[in-house]
Amino acid sequence: MAVSPTLQLTKSEFKQMQELVYRHAGIAIGNEKVAMLSNRLRKRLKSLGMESYAEYYDLLKSCSPSDEEFSHFLSTVSTNETYFFRNERLWDYVGTDLIKHICQAAQGQSPKRVAIWSAACSTGAEAYTLAIVLKSKLPKFSEWRVQIIGTDISEKVLNIAREGIYEDHAMHEVGPQDRRRYFRHDPKTNKYQLKEDLRKMVEFGFHNLRDAFKQNHFEVVFLRNVMMYFDREMKERVLANVFSALRAGGLMITGDVDPLRDGSDLKDKSGLEYVCSNTYRKPIKESKTAALVHG
Numbered sequence: 319m320a321v322s323p324t325l326q327l328t329k330s331e332f333k334q335m336q337e338l339v340y341r342h343a344g345i346a347i348g349n350e351k352v353a354m355l356s357n358r359l360r361k362r363l364k365s366l367g368m369e370s371y372a373e374y375y376d377l378l379k380s381c382s383p384s385d386e387e388f389s390h391f392l393s394t395v396s397t398n399e400t401y402f403f404r405n406e407r408l409w410d411y412v413g414t415d416l417i418k419h420i421c422q423a424a425q426g427q428s429p430k431r432v433a434i435w436s437a438a439c440s441t442g443a444e445a446y447t448l449a450i451v452l453k454s455k456l457p458k459f460s461e462w463r464v465q466i467i468g469t470d471i472s473e474k475v476l477n478i479a480r481e482g483i484y485e486d487h488a489m490h491e492v493g494p495q496d497r498r499r500y501f502r503h504d505p506k507t508n509k510y511q512l513k514e515d516l517r518k519m520v521e522f523g524f525h526n527l528r529d530a531f532k533q534n535h536f537e538v539v540f541l542r543n544v545m546m547y548f549d550r551e552m553k554e555r556v557l558a559n560v561f562s563a564l565r566a567g568g569l570m571i572t573g574d575v576d577p578l579r580d581g582s583d584l585k586d587k588s589g590l591e592y593v594c595s596n597t598y599r600k601p602i603k604e605s606k607t608a609a610l611v612h613g
């Protein structure tokens with residue numbers, strides 16, 4: 319028997335799913351999202367040939383967070399929306415002021431090095447946009463050792479990122495000249511694959527933002543369009559993890575829905591200093607508040 323097209327999560331099933339998502343990803347699903355979650359999960363039930371949400375919940379409980387089905391589940395409850403050069407103004411800033419910051423930070427080094435983390439990278443468009451900008455704007459690029467790491471909680475999106483193959487939607491901010499310069503177009507599928515030299519600049523891996531990251535030498539961390547899914551406790555935790563991953567003087571770049579703006583005391587707690595729109599810095603000398611955050 320197939321799943322009924324009108325099946326809805328019961329109150330207790332919804333609560334179970336809410337708790338599962340929160341426990342694993344820190345994503346807080348609002349109570350008003352029952353219909354949305356029911357509809358999205360029903361599609362998954364259909365592809366798996368299951369008849370009830372309870373059956374699916376049992377399957378999820380037996381999965382580890384890095385299992386493929388768990389990735390499907392998380393992709394169902396969060397959004398993976400991303401595209402190249404998302405927020406034009408930001409990429410102008412990256413190509414000018416951020417490049418200056420990176421060059422200054424690497425002064426005196428031989429070879430010059432920079433490490434950047436695209437946290438919650440989805441299918442990789444942000445990390446690859448960064449690769450394109452660094453390659454075209456860093457003076458004497460061949461003399462640099464550039465490390466770009468993209469991480470996400472969904473293996474499904476990470477696999478797409480590793481292939482670097484995109485449909486039109488991800489490309490809508492990329493002009494014809496840049497499409498030719500940086501991508502190969504397959505006329506049969508109408509998809510675009512990023513050229514290999516750029517793909518090689520980025521390494522992708524699984525990471526849950528609620529956990530500390532294994533590296534702590536990043537000059538820049540991109541943390542865009544993900545914090546809005548988290549509650550206050552998770553936001554604090556994520557910011558503490560980003561703080562630890564940055565080197566002193568390093569920058570965190572937020573998205574348009576900037577969690578630290580608008581009078582929130584999250585910024586003070588995070589220990590980060592405001593630099594300019596969507597940009598925060600880890601002070602050279604850690605403040606007392608930051609020390610408190612880290613316990």
Ligand SMILES: C[S@@+](CC[C@H](N)C(=O)[O-])C[C@H]1O[C@@H](n2cnc3c(N)ncnc32)[C@H](O)[C@@H]1O
Pocket residue numbers: 342343344345392393396397398399400401404437438439440441444469470471472475525526527528541542543544547573
């Ligand atoms: C809207 S996308 C943002 C992509 C990209 N940063 C951008 O701005 O274009 C949000 C991503 O956050 C990921 N995500 C959600 N919760 C996460 C968590 N706890 N840890 C790591 N990634 C998470 C989702 O899987 C999704 O790919």
